Amino acid sequence: MAKYGEGDKRWIVEDRPDGTNVHNWHWAETNCLEWSRSFFNKHLSGAVVLAGEGNLFLNIKRIEKVDGEAYVNVRKGKIIPGYELSVSASWEGEAKDSEGKTLLKAEGLVEMPYIADENAGEDPEIRFSVKDEGPIGKTLKEAMVAKGKPLILEKVRVYVEAMAKGGPCKDELEAKKVAPKSAAAAAKQEGGASPVVTAAAAEEKKKKKKKEDKKGFKTITLTEKFNCRAKDIYEILMDENRWKGFTQSNAKISREVGGQISVFDGSVTGTNLELEEGKLIVQKWRFGSWPDGLDSTVKLAFEEPEPGVTVVKLTHTDIPEEDRYGNATVAKNTERGWRDLIFHRIRAVFGFGI
Structure with a gap:
């Protein structure tokens, strides 16, 4: 093979x-x-x-x-x-x-x-x-x-x-199968509106969304709450041994600005741009499956509205719409990775639930 x-x-x-x-x-x-x-x-x-x-x-x-x-x-x-x-x-x-x-x-x-x-x-x-x-x-x-x-x-x-x-692609493939039928049903429920009109409205919405992102790239925003101090979440994300613990994969993470990072067995590599303990992490990220020369920017802002409760705000920008193999689910898979393989795993392993 x-x-x-x-x-x-x-x-x-x-x-x-x-x-x-x-x-x-x-x-x-x-x-x-x-x-x-x-x-x-x-x-x-x-x-x-x-x-x-x-x-x-x-x-x-x-x-x-x-x-x-x-x-x-x-x-x-x-x-x-x-x-x-x-x-x-x-x-x-x-x-x-x-x-x-x-x-x-x-x-x-x-x-x-x-x-x-x-x-x-x-x-x-x-x-x-x-x-x-x-x-x-x-x-x-x-x-x-x-x-x-x-x-x-x-x-x-x-x-x-x-x-x-289809593994992680299953939901997308199923959605493509039912999309035409769902559009027609929705149009019928709204008084017989033409599927063409519905499609036009969807296209207009899509164009509006694209204006928010750089052409050919997408942005992910997530907000997660944890039942712990902000410094605890910061430390977990910047400590390579703890990364290994909750992802069950190898990681190398520099704690210096300008230092290199490599996580998920080298599938993701990057550089530290800004670090403020317990408050901010900004890094360059790229996946090995992305076209050469493309880097995204990860910003993790930590807020502690009350002692023992931390809000993490993720902004992940400049994610390419397609990888080097023509897969157009890069942003979707990246968002799922942050949610399921990082944030949810931290809760499961360290018990920082909300």
């Missing part, structure tokens, strides 16, 4: 001077690796395997890594998923006697070295290990194999089915 972004050039339509995508012939490719990490974290982290059966308690602790590649190609509405992943998770167990006294607490690993689209109809290999190889530790491991393996395989099947339907 070809590496992400290195497809056969015969399938790639060169850019035309008029910018036209003739018959949508070229591939629209979406990188799904971060979405895949989020998927496995959501479906497996914290999953209960046994809750007292045979005086055993087992659960999957967290996803330790999701490495490899995952993407979805869409051409003329046809979805072509591609993925080769290595997934590992930690598990923990406890054995008690008949009186409820703990006999042993043990930890171990679950490893799936190869989940791939070419084996989509087959269950992947799953390896189980335990740190304590004593009799009780082995009993916990055997119970994990017996009860945990079916649960894990079921979640893998859900992942395979989700990728077959």
Whole structure:
């Protein structure tokens, strides 16, 4: 299988001077690796395997890594998923006697070295290990194999089915299918207004929105509240070890103005422009899938209206409408990433809910 972004050039339509995508012939490719990490974290982290059966308690602790590649190609509405992943998770167990006294607490690993689209109809290999190889530790491991393996395989099947339907592109593809019907229905409800008129109004709204952004680029604005001090959120976003903790991916973050940053395993790189502890972070950001030479600007402003409550205002400007592969959901995916992979994960890991 070809590496992400290195497809056969015969399938790639060169850019035309008029910018036209003739018959949508070229591939629209979406990188799904971060979405895949989020998927496995959501479906497996914290999953209960046994809750007292045979005086055993087992659960999957967290996803330790999701490495490899995952993407979805869409051409003329046809979805072509591609993925080769290595997934590992930690598990923990406890054995008690008949009186409820703990006999042993043990930890171990679950490893799936190869989940791939070419084996989509087959269950992947799953390896189980335990740190304590004593009799009780082995009993916990055997119970994990017996009860945990079916649960894990079921979640893998859900992942395979989700990728077959478009992964993170599914909602957009579904919206395109129902859009014409919805427009006609809305027109009918409003007294038989022509779908053409409705389309014209939508186009006018679209043009108005474009005036707000630089041509060919978009802006994201989000406001999030956290139940903590502003300095706590600032520290989490500027500390590479904490980034690794809530995203389950590698990060390198300079704490100096002019210093370099690299997050999500190098998928995002940039530079610190302004830093004011507990108040402001301004950085240049670019994704590896963007056309060369394009950088966006991230501004995170922190306000603390009352002690223990922090409001984070995000403004992410100069996001290109399309990536280098013709994928036109860059802004949508970026907004989803901020919300689901950063802000929501911080709440989940550090408990700063509102």
